[in-house]
Amino acid sequence: xxxxxxxxxxxxxxxxxxxxxxxxxxxxxxxxxxxxxxxxxxxxxxxxxxxxxxxxxxxxxxxxxxxxxxxxxxxxxxxxxxxxxxxxxxxxxxxxxxxxxxxxxxxxxxxx
Numbered sequence: 729x730x731x732x733x734x735x736x737x738x739x740x741x742x743x744x745x746x747x748x749x750x751x752x753x754x755x756x757x758x759x760x761x762x763x764x765x766x767x768x769x770x771x772x773x774x775x776x777x778x779x780x781x782x783x784x785x786x787x788x789x790x791x792x793x794x795x796x797x798x799x800x801x802x803x804x805x806x807x808x809x810x811x812x813x814x815x816x817x818x819x820x821x822x823x824x825x826x827x828x829x830x831x832x833x834x835x836x837x838x839x840x
Contacts (some may be wrong), residue, residue: 744835762786770834781807785800786812792810792812796809818833
């Protein structure tokens, strides 16, 4: 019988595989767009009540907003934050511990 840790790891792997495939499909229609997973699922400390937190990153804020709308429309995430690439670079390198943690833990989904 598999351990609880093994079951948890299998479920996380299955969720990430599905999210990666969907993110690649959505991002393909948004040139320059990037889809990042952050929060408990990215860190690996999720539970049954955890939501899916995504970042929609694109060259401009308008493009990021369109990507975020597409991700929400595809029902990929519960919370989707839209940021221009410039703003994302500023935030993840800032002194704000919230954004530093996101920058450290986030997983890019739209690439293998």
